[in-house]
Amino acid sequence: MKDGVFPILFVLIFIKTFDFGLLLRIFDYKFILMISEKIATLINEQIAHEQYAAQYYLSMSAWFSGKDLDGIANYFRVQSKEELMHADKMFDFLNDVGGEIIIGEIAKPPHEFENAIDIFEKALEHEKKVTRSIFNIVKNANDEGDFATTSFLQWFINEQVEEEASASQLVTKIKMVSDNPSALYLFDQELAQRVFTPDPTA
Ligand code: FEO
Numbered sequence: 001m002k003d004g005v006f007p008i009l010f011v012l013i014f015i016k017t018f019d020f021g022l023l024l025r026i027f028d029y030k031f032i033l034m035i036s037e038k039i040a041t042l043i044n045e046q047i048a049h050e051q052y053a054a055q056y057y058l059s060m061s062a063w064f065s066g067k068d069l070d071g072i073a074n075y076f077r078v079q080s081k082e083e084l085m086h087a088d089k090m091f092d093f094l095n096d097v098g099g100e101i102i103i104g105e106i107a108k109p110p111h112e113f114e115n116a117i118d119i120f121e122k123a124l125e126h127e128k129k130v131t132r133s134i135f136n137i138v139k140n141a142n143d144e145g146d147f148a149t150t151s152f153l154q155w156f157i158n159e160q161v162e163e164e165a166s167a168s169q170l171v172t173k174i175k176m177v178s179d180n181p182s183a184l185y186l187f188d189q190e191l192a193q194r195v196f197t198p199d200p201t202a
Helices: 005-017 020-032 037-066 070-096 116-144 147-177 181-191
Strands: none
Touching: 037 070, 037 116, 070 116, 070 147, 070 181, 116 147, 147 181
């Protein structure tokens, strides 16, 4: 038998007998440790909440477009894009930590509103709901000692503080201007300035 035959035989026997399934299980185990099924489910649900918020704000934008208040419509259109960016960030995080991404069902948002004040109040109410939902994930992640998730969600906690403050301020402003066409015109012009800025880390 020639010298080179033994190494080849050795490699063939190794491939035939090696438990690649075990290797995959060990590899997988490393990732499973990064996130529990429970936290992955909560994040998947949050992705759906963010996508629903995008639809909800788009519906609000459509209402203002129908009233020729294009500046306010722009504000909600940008808000809708931000919500999709939030969903994308969560999608990428879940993928990075080895969680299974399951895209949920998105309900149809309302399209009828009483008036402009009603819309801004509903937007604020919705942001508060999102904040509670994110806090709930953080609480569960804390209980599990899931530092990757708590660290990741810190960005969202800060974002919610800003979003609630801004939504609350807009409720106050729309109440001041809604019965005054000149003031409403200026308010509309102000909100026309908002532009969508993609998050550099997304
Ligand atoms: Fe993604 Fe407005 O919360």
